[in-house]
Amino acid sequence: KNEVEQSPQNLTAQEGEFITINCSYSVGISALHWLQQHPGGGIVSLFMLSSGKKKHGRLIATINIQEKHSSLHITASHPRDSAVYICAVRISNQFYFGTGTSLTIIP
Amino acid sequence: DADVTQTPRNRITKTGKRIMLECSQTKGHDRMYWYRQDPGLGLQLIYYSFDVKDINKGEISDGYSVSRQAQAKFSLSLESAIPNQTALYFCATSDSRGESYNEQFFGPGTRLTVL
Numbered sequence: 001k002n003e004v005e006q007s008p009q010n011l012t013a014q015e016g017e018f019i020t021i022n023c024s025y026s027v028g029i030s031a032l033h034w035l036q037q038h039p040g041g042g043i044v045s046l047f048m049l050s051s052g053k054k055k056h057g058r059l060i061a062t063i064n065i066q067e068k069h070s071s072l073h074i075t076a077s078h079p080r081d082s083a084v085y086i087c088a089v090r091i092s093n094q095f096y097f098g099t100g101t102s103l104t105i106i107p
Numbered sequence: 108d109a110d111v112t113q114t115p116r117n118r119i120t121k122t123g124k125r126i127m128l129e130c131s132q133t134k135g136h137d138r139m140y141w142y143r144q145d146p147g148l149g150l151q152l153i154y155y156s157f158d159v160k161d162i163n164k165g166e167i168s169d170g171y172s173v174s175r176q177a178q179a180k181f182s183l184s185l186e187s188a189i190p191n192q193t194a195l196y197f198c199a200t201s202d203s204r205g206e207s208y209n210e211q212f213f214g215p216g217t218r219l220t221v222l
Contacts, residue, residue, distance in 0.1 A: 042213070045212060048210040088149075090209060094155070097149035099147065099149045
């Protein structure tokens with residue numbers, strides 16, 4: 001079973017475009033985590049959300065608990081944003097991870 | 108210096124060998140986790156520990172064991188490695204207290220190949 005679905009799986013865009021990555025989940029959660037995995041493999045935490053919206057620089061994350069949906073937005077995208085973006089949901093004491101969205105930003 | 112370190116970073120071994128992957132953290136977090144990542148799949152939880160005396164199985168614990176030697180150290184063992192344990196392994200930590208409650212921080216990963 002897959003508690004977390006991400007879309008799209010792959011996304012290619014031109015530098016400067018507004019990017020949206022979606023995450024849907026099927027059960028009640030206590031928190032949602034957005035992560036970035038660099039081409040070299042390292043994983044970095046971007047946001048931890050339980051409600052509403054968070055912003056950090058050009059990144060914005062939103063969550064709608066009733067609709068069981070979260071979005072990650074990147075404004076003024078740049079080639080250095082190219083990475084895999086992973087959504088994870090916390091259910092009880094464990095996190096369940098989506099398969100990731102591979103983002104490529106072309107100069 | 109990295110807050111969460113893993114050793115080794117790369118390891119090639121043969122079927123049947125015993126392997127230990129080690130994780131250390133300087134973040135002072137109480138919770139530690141071991142995950143594996145396979146191409147096309149999400150990270151899967153192998154084991155987690157909420158303190159030194161607490162060890163819990165995750166989704167895919169068969170073929171693995173762990174030891175929490177201290178709050179800062181959590182090691183993963185493959186008692187008899189098999190080829191389908193070839194994967195990228197990540198250690199992660201989180202803090203059950205404070206503003207970053209349960210936000211996970213990852214080590215750089217260990218690429219394990221079992222021949």
